[in-house]
Amino acid sequence: MEAKILESENAQLLSEVLEGLSKEQKQLPSKLFYDERGSQLFDDICELDEYYPTRTEIKIMSDNIEEIVSQIGEESLLVELGSGSSTKIRLLIEHLESLAAYVPVDISAEHLHKAADCLKSDYPQLNIFPLAADYTEDFSLPEIPKQYSSIDAFYPGSTIGNFTPEEAKTFLKRIANTCGKGSGLLIGVDLIKDKSILHAAYNDKKNVTAEFNLNMLKHINDLFDADFDRNKFKHHAFFNERHCRIEMHLISTENQIVHIEEHEFKFEKDETILTEYSYKYSLQSFAELVEGIYDVEKVWVDDNKLFSVQFLRAV
Numbered sequence: 001m002e003a004k005i006l007e008s009e010n011a012q013l014l015s016e017v018l019e020g021l022s023k024e025q026k027q028l029p030s031k032l033f034y035d036e037r038g039s040q041l042f043d044d045i046c047e048l049d050e051y052y053p054t055r056t057e058i059k060i061m062s063d064n065i066e067e068i069v070s071q072i073g074e075e076s077l078l079v080e081l082g083s084g085s086s087t088k089i090r091l092l093i094e095h096l097e098s099l100a101a102y103v104p105v106d107i108s109a110e111h112l113h114k115a116a117d118c119l120k121s122d123y124p125q126l127n128i129f130p131l132a133a134d135y136t137e138d139f140s141l142p143e144i145p146k147q148y149s150s151i152d153a154f155y156p157g158s159t160i161g162n163f164t165p166e167e168a169k170t171f172l173k174r175i176a177n178t179c180g181k182g183s184g185l186l187i188g189v190d191l192i193k194d195k196s197i198l199h200a201a202y203n204d205k206k207n208v209t210a211e212f213n214l215n216m217l218k219h220i221n222d223l224f225d226a227d228f229d230r231n232k233f234k235h236h237a238f239f240n241e242r243h244c245r246i247e248m249h250l251i252s253t254e255n256q257i258v259h260i261e262e263h264e265f266k267f268e269k270d271e272t273i274l275t276e277y278s279y280k281y282s283l284q285s286f287a288e289l290v291e292g293i294y295d296v297e298k299v300w301v302d303d304n305k306l307f308s309v310q311f312l313r314a315v
Contacts, residue, residue, distance in 0.1 A: 009134060014224055014261075021265045027274040028216060030162050031107055031134060035219045039111040041212040046087075048208060050200040053158050056307040057188050061091050064300045064309070071298060071311040072184060073150035074098040079179065080154040081105050081135045083115060088156045092186075093123055100148035101127035105135045136171060141178065151179040158190035158307070161245070161279040165289055168279075172293045176314040185294060185312040192280045193306055195239040202237035202246050202278070210235035213248055213275055226260040236272065246278040283308065 013029070020027040033042065046054035061068060072078070075098050080089050083104030093099065102119075106112040109132035116130040127146055133139040141151075153175055163171055175185065202209055213235045217228035233250040240247050252267040259265075281289070286308075287296050294312035301308045 010223060012137075017220060017224070017260065018263055021260075021273070025274055026265075026267075026272070028220070030276045031136065032216045032219050033212060033276075034106075034108045034111075035215070035222065036108060036110050038212060038215050038219060039106075039108045041208060041215060043087075044208050045204070045212060048204045048206065050204045052197065052201060052306055053188070053190055056302050056304075057156060057309060058088060058091070060300050060302050060307065060309045061088065065091055065095050067298070068092070068186065068300070068309070068311065069095045071186070072096060072152045075100045075147070075149040076184075077101050077103065077141075077144060077148040077151045078154060079103045079105060079141065079151060080156075081175070082107075082155070082157070082159055083112065083130075089119075089154065090122075092154065093119075093126060099126065100146050101129060101144050103129045103131055103141060103144075105131045105133055105139070107132070107134050135175075138174065139178070150183065152184035152186065153179055155185060155187045157188050158278060160187060161190050161281070162277055163279070164277065165279065168289060169293065172290060176293055179314065181314055183314045185314070187310050187312060189286050189308045189310055190278070190280050191301070191305060191308055192244060192282055195241070197306070198239050198246055198280070199237075202248065203235075207235075209237065209248075213237075213250060216275055217250070220260070224260055226258065228258055229256070232256055233273075244280050246276075246280070247274060248276040248278075249274055286310070 016029045020029065045051050069092065077100050083106045104112060104116055112130050112132055116128050120128050129142045129144060131142055160168055214230045214233060217230045217233060220226045221228055232253050234253055236249045236251050238247060249272040252269060252271045254269050256267050257264055258267065283299060290296065290312060294314055296310055297313050298311040299308055
């Protein structure tokens with residue numbers, strides 16, 4: 001059964017790749033960042049001096065942890081979307097004394113199970129049910145043998161910004177429907193700020209973000225019969241002021257042809273592939289985005305107003 005599901009997911013992913021590369025502005029789905037190597041690289045990005053979101057979010061959570069856990073019901077089923085290395089969840093686990101169970105959801109199955117095993121070793125009393133799935137598409141929560149009183153989702157980082165506003169609404173509706181009316185959502189939301197801070201965060205001096213971006217091409221080669229030469233592309237990230245978003249691209253450094261199975265794609269020198277958006281919000285614009293899907297119950301912001309952690313309730 002798992003093999004059939006994986007085959008179906010790969011077929012869907014290949015369809016998205018082919019469709020994206022056929023557009024006038026070529027693009028690739030950002031979920032392709034997260035093979036095992038990509039997941040490791042993202043963990044490395046989170047440790048960089050320039051990359052403020054992770055340390056800022058952790059500080060916000062640490063400074064306000066008692067208030068945050070008070071929003072989550074007792075005997076809650078806690079669902080983390082895009083759990084990665086499951087670092088931030090430890091703050092919640094250690095302060096939620098009556099947590100019924102924890103469901104980490106991530107597209108990278110190998111990375112997911114390694115992180116879950118590590119958590120199980122550190123918290124042997126915690127019921128953990130890892131779910132390898134693309135949470136940006138429809139998915140079902142696993143059967144939980146232990147009773148729980150409520151469902152609360154955790155979506156840390158600035159990942160909501162990787163969707164366009166319309167896509168974000170669709171995604172939030174899906175999560176609200178999956179978890180149910182009255183369910184909670186603890187979410188990280190990156191805020192509008194000086195563009196020099198943003199530029200540095202996505203163009204780090206160690207070029208880890210560049211490696212993360214280029215690794216997507218190797219992932220496509222590994223998944224499908226493709227022949228991307230990553231040495232013929234370079235990383236480019238910039239702030240698009242009109243749309244209030246960071247854009248990450250891969251630039252073709254020469255005229256070239258790339259094959260994916262029987263399909264052929266031509267690239268002109270300096271032509272780009274869009275690999276990621278990262279929208280930035282004000283508190284007001286994010287509240288307007290979620291209106292009718294979630295109520296914003298509580299917001300925590302750092303002293304420099306770089307980032308916010310928000311608790312939402314599905315209406």
